[in-house]
Structures are given as structure tokens and as C-alpha cells.
Amino acid sequence: MKYRYIIFLGERLKRSTDYTLQLNRLLRAEGMICKLESASVGVFASIDVPTLTIHGHGLLIGQVFTKDGQLISQPLDIDGSVRELTSRLLQNTWGNYLAIFCDRDNPSATTLLRDPSGAVPCVYSLADGEGFITSDIDLAVDLGLYRSEVNWQAIAHGLTFPYLKTARTALQRVRELLPGNMLACQGRDVSVRSAWSPWRFVEKGIRHTDPHVAAEDVRDAVSSAVRALSTSNDRFLVELSGGLDSSVVAACLRHALPRAIFCTLVMPVAGTDERPYARLVTEALGQELFPVEVGFNNARFEFPVPRSSVVPAVGILQNATNEAWEAVGTLYGVDGYFSGDGGDTVFCYLKTAAPAADAFRECGTMAGIAAIGDLATLHECTVFKASRLALKKLLRRPHTAWKEDRTLLNPAWVTTVPEHHPWMEAPPNALPGDRERIHDLVGTQLFRDATLRAAGHSTHFPLLSQPVMEACLNVPTWMWIAGGRNRTVARQAFADLLPRTILDRRSKGSYTGYMAAIYMRNKLKIREFLEGGQLCAHDLLDRSALADFFAKDLAPRDLSFLRLFDLCAAENWVRQQGHDPS
Numbered sequence: 001m002k003y004r005y006i007i008f009l010g011e012r013l014k015r016s017t018d019y020t021l022q023l024n025r026l027l028r029a030e031g032m033i034c035k036l037e038s039a040s041v042g043v044f045a046s047i048d049v050p051t052l053t054i055h056g057h058g059l060l061i062g063q064v065f066t067k068d069g070q071l072i073s074q075p076l077d078i079d080g081s082v083r084e085l086t087s088r089l090l091q092n093t094w095g096n097y098l099a100i101f102c103d104r105d106n107p108s109a110t111t112l113l114r115d116p117s118g119a120v121p122c123v124y125s126l127a128d129g130e131g132f133i134t135s136d137i138d139l140a141v142d143l144g145l146y147r148s149e150v151n152w153q154a155i156a157h158g159l160t161f162p163y164l165k166t167a168r169t170a171l172q173r174v175r176e177l178l179p180g181n182m183l184a185c186q187g188r189d190v191s192v193r194s195a196w197s198p199w200r201f202v203e204k205g206i207r208h209t210d211p212h213v214a215a216e217d218v219r220d221a222v223s224s225a226v227r228a229l230s231t232s233n234d235r236f237l238v239e240l241s242g243g244l245d246s247s248v249v250a251a252c253l254r255h256a257l258p259r260a261i262f263c264t265l266v267m268p269v270a271g272t273d274e275r276p277y278a279r280l281v282t283e284a285l286g287q288e289l290f291p292v293e294v295g296f297n298n299a300r301f302e303f304p305v306p307r308s309s310v311v312p313a314v315g316i317l318q319n320a321t322n323e324a325w326e327a328v329g330t331l332y333g334v335d336g337y338f339s340g341d342g343g344d345t346v347f348c349y350l351k352t353a354a355p356a357a358d359a360f361r362e363c364g365t366m367a368g369i370a371a372i373g374d375l376a377t378l379h380e381c382t383v384f385k386a387s388r389l390a391l392k393k394l395l396r397r398p399h400t401a402w403k404e405d406r407t408l409l410n411p412a413w414v415t416t417v418p419e420h421h422p423w424m425e426a427p428p429n430a431l432p433g434d435r436e437r438i439h440d441l442v443g444t445q446l447f448r449d450a451t452l453r454a455a456g457h458s459t460h461f462p463l464l465s466q467p468v469m470e471a472c473l474n475v476p477t478w479m480w481i482a483g484g485r486n487r488t489v490a491r492q493a494f495a496d497l498l499p500r501t502i503l504d505r506r507s508k509g510s511y512t513g514y515m516a517a518i519y520m521r522n523k524l525k526i527r528e529f530l531e532g533g534q535l536c537a538h539d540l541l542d543r544s545a546l547a548d549f550f551a552k553d554l555a556p557r558d559l560s561f562l563r564l565f566d567l568c569a570a571e572n573w574v575r576q577q578g579h580d581p582s
Contacts, residue, residue: 002458003062003120005045006032006139007100009110009185010130026143035059036100039107043100052076056104057085062097062120064089067467069228082111086182086195089113094225094466098122109186116196116466118179118445123310125174129188137174138307146174148577152538155570156413158311159540162566164402165445166419167192169310170573176310179445181422194422196466198441201473202434204362211482211489214475219493221471225462226252226338232458233259233336237329240264240281240289242274243508244487244498245343247281249462251497253338257287261332265321266291269513277508280499290332294324299518301529301568305576306452312573313449315565316518317511322452335457341447342464345440346472347487348480351379353389354433359478360394361431367478377484393432400424400435407563408549410542433477441469512559519561523550526564533571541567 006027027033027044035051036043036059043059045051052060053075064072072095078088082101089099096119103109112133114122124133125146132140140146149172158170167175177183180196200206208214226249230236238253238260240246253260262285264278275291282289298320305314314322325337348355356375360368368390376386402418423442426435444464451459462468475489482488491503519526527550535541554561 003045003049003096003098003135004032004139005035005043005049005061005098005135006143007044007112007133008042008131009040009126009133011040023143030139030142035061036102038102038110041100041102041110054078054085054099054101058099058101060097060099062095062115063232064093064095064097065228066093069224071228071231082184086111086113090116090196090466096120106186109184111185112177112183113195114177114179114181114183116180116469117461117464118448119461121308121448122177122183123169123174124177124183126185126190127173129185129190133177133183136308137171137310141307149173150534150574150577152413152540153415155312155535155574156409156540157415157419159409159566159570160404160406160414161402161418162405163443163446164418164421165442165449166421168419170312171310171577174310178422198423198438198469198473199425199427199430199434201470202431202438202476206474207362207476208474208479211479211492214479215489215492217471217474218468218489221467222248222462222493223252225465225468227255229460229462229465230256230259230338233334235259235261235332235334236336236338236460237261237263237325237332237334238338239325239340240274240278241340241508242277243340243343244490244502244505245347245463246340247277247498247502248343248490248494249338249340250281250285251494252462254285254497257285260287260338261290261328261334262287263290263292263325263328265294265324267294267511267514268296269517271513272509272511274509277502277505280501284497284499290328292324292328294320294514296518296521298323299522301522301526302572302575305573309449309452309573311446311449312570313446314452314573315450315569317515317565318450318452329457337457337459339451339459339461340463341451342444342461343487343490345437345444346463346469347490348433348437348472348475348477349486350433350436350477350480352433352436353386353393354431354436355477355481356386356390357393358431358433358476360390362476363478371478371481374478374481374484378481378486396432398426398430398432398435400426402439405563407560408542408545408567410539413540431477437473437477515562515565516554516559519554519564526550526568530564530567530571534574535567535571 031046032044035045055077097115098120099113101111121135125131132145134140151170151172154168154170167178169176182193182195184191238250262282264274279289299316303319356371359371372386376383406414421442
């Protein structure tokens, strides 16, 4: 379900009767109704959007569940200050929601909380406490509240620090409330603070010490989240990749098999056909597997992006697969999708020596030596090499900045300091592995921007739900490589539900071959698309470097062409926005 809403802040609605009447007419035309109104806030949402009243305090847009996964359908009867209300929501419930709190003692004060999964979009444009907060910027445009205009500095920042999600959008005067954050508005003052942080769940006193208990905790959290999220769809499509993560999600849907359609993508390139592995999962469930073909003709560089998009997150591959999933979803009449995306990050699939370094720091020499043995087995290297890399991790000063990429950018536009993200603020004693996995968790926040299925249909990422993130963060990094396998705890947690071949599988097919073929087939078109586009017109790209790149032949296994796909995604997005021609 699409959670379409708009919130008006400030007293303009009260000051101008004509403006209010006109706005109400436009909102009714958009199918929006008033859900909450106070002295300084008006909340409007589509008729079919689920909401819950928070008695005496405000409203919750979306769905919320108890800790054991039961849908809460009655008004929430909780009391206290905004900080206490927020704490109780985050500690006792979870879900896909945006909570709006109105202060009874201070009519000009309004606070919003976006749940840690970020399932309900939230962008805003506020000046001196007046403006709007919405799920869809296009709604504000249609209401005459905003005119789309590209923020070119933000485009340059996004290309310099790829896949870094921040509160800064690529539109002028529009920001995003990040997952787990709170937006507090009091009169002319507007502030943002973090209400939920992954760092809370990797603290020493909270971390698991028994791997069996850890596996049980992970299994309970994943199973409960998948079951709870499946209740919101009458019929849904399960996206199987053939790997461990999507197989875990599929196995947890045993209770809902009559409502599920299991599909896997098939591409015309060697190394991408995952049907043999995906079929093992569907056969174990007694279900049929449906292939979804994605051909070379599905890859386009210029394609429509949703008007609600505030960052250029949808690339060539994402668009091709999105369209394929949409087509098969329409064919089978589904109203929702289930994805295992985020599993590598949540299940701590680190490819460095950090887990062994964490074991030394946290548990001492014997645990560290055991972790080094696991690391050597996992990466098929010598114990000496694993030891050297672990020692390097222990001694190296923590690297906190997001990795930058200046390739093909005009140096005049390159920024050297990444935008702030609250999850990047590690405590002084943070372990190397925890730094790396929480760093990766920041990157998963772009998945919802890039995964755009059919309008009005929900896409569920249960592995990125709050209870699953918390349960997995509670498991120390070295437990995830025990026995020399990656994602060991997840494998142990679902050992009785998954086929042995899936449990023992160490690698998975890649889309890289498909992307390389697309590049070779469309090299001239890509060059024309970029050189004749808005990025070059605004001088963001280094034209000379771009020409040199296209003039050379790629060496085997050279993946530098993927940078061009990021540039094409940005170019396609900006072409569909209003922009200053200067």
C-alpha cells in the first residue's frame, strides 16, 4: 500500500479562509481527507491509508505491530511527554509508520517520528515553521505549494559520495526525515534529532554471548516480521534470487502459501540464471517457480521516474527489473511484493578481517585466534594472511568518512566533505566490524528509493524491519563467520527450513555480466546521452575525461563502466525535473 499523505504546518490555514477553501477543494480532488487538525497542523491522507489515533496526543499513519507481530487496530492508549511516547513506540511496537504528536500544552508544537525501517516516505519543506511535510513531493506540486527545482550541489554531492543516503534531497528547499529520526516544530523553530540508533544494539551489555540463543533470536525476529507484513496483502509476489536471504524470506511465508507467487529473474547472460537454486526453495515449499525474463531491450537510459522521487536513485538495472516485476505482478494480480534485499548487510556479510579484530578486542586472545581460523577458512587464505589483516584492522585508526568517487566529475563541483548521517556517529570505543556493518546499513536506506514497483502496491523488505535489524545487531560480528561460513547465524537459524544446497552455498549469480553487455551494446548511445545532457550543460562532468573514457577499450573484468550507469541515472532524473537554465 502507498501511504499518501500531506501535513500542513503553521497558521496560514487559519489566517486565510479563501486559501483554506481552495486547498480543501484540491485535496478532495486528490482523494485526500482530513485525519487530524489542531491550531497549527492539518493532516490529510488518502481514504485508504490506514491511520491510528494516539489518544490525546496525535495520529499514526501506517501500520504498527506488537513485539510479537500482532497488528494493532485499536487506537493507541499511551501517555507521557513526546520523548516518553517515542520511547514507548520504539520499545514496545514496530511497523511501517509516521507518528505525529501534538503537544496539548503547547498548540504551536508538533513532533514527527519516522519508523526505523523508513517504509513510510517523509520529505518536507519548511521556512520559519511554516510549510508542508508529505509522502509525495508531486502532491505538493499539484497543490501549488512547491515548484520542482534541481539542487545541483546535491547532485554533485550524490555523485561524489555514491549510495550515501542523507537528509539532503536533490530538490531545492526539500529535505527528508531519515528513518528513526524525529522532526520537532515549535513556532518558527525546526529541529531534527535521532530517536533510534543501531549503535544502541551493539553495546557490550546487550550483545549475545551464546550463538544458539543468537540464532533463535534472529529466527524469531525474521519469522515474526515476515508473518506480520504478509497480513497486509491479499496476494503477493516473492522475489527469489537463489541466494540465502530471499530463501529465508520465502521459507518464513509457509503460512501464506495460497496467497504467494514465487518468481525469479532470468537474463540472457551466463551467470545470471538462478532458477536451479530458486527451484530448490519452491520445491521444498511445494510451489511452482515462475521465471521473469529481463532482456537487453529492457535496459533503457531514458525512462520515466516517479514524480514523487526526490533523489536520482533509479538506475538502468533497477528500472529494467522494476518493470519486469511490475509486469509479472500485474499478470498474477498481486497487491504486494516481498524482497530479501538488505540481507547481506543485516546478516553481517563483511568481506574484511574486521570480525576477527572485534573478537580480539571484545573477548581476548583465544576468541581472536579462533576467529582468525574462521576468517582464513571463509576467504580461503592462509592463517598468516588472516592474522596480518586482523592485526591491521586492530591497529588502524577508524575510517569514518564515506568513500568518495571523483571519477569523470568536474573538479570544480567536487565536495570533499560528505553530508551528515546520524548513524555514522560511532561511539569512541566502537569495534571495527560494528563500524563497517552500520556503515553498510546506511547504504540500504536507498533501497526503497530504487525499488519502485507498481503504483499503489507495497514492497516489503522484512530483513530491514526494526525487530530484524535489532536482533541481528545484537549478534557480534565474529559469530557471523563461525565455522568459516558467511552469515553463519542466519544459516543456523533456518537450517531446518532450507534445502541443504542453499544452506551450503557460498556464492551467488551476479548481474555484472548483464550490465557489461548493456554497456558494450549501447556505448555510443550512452555517450550521446551524457554529452548532450543536463549534467554537461551545468558543467558537472569533466568532458575531456568522459571523451577519453569512451575512446578506450575495457580490459577483462574492468568494472569502471559502472560509473557511467550512475551518471546516466542522475542525468535521467534531472531531465525530468524543473531546473534553472543558467
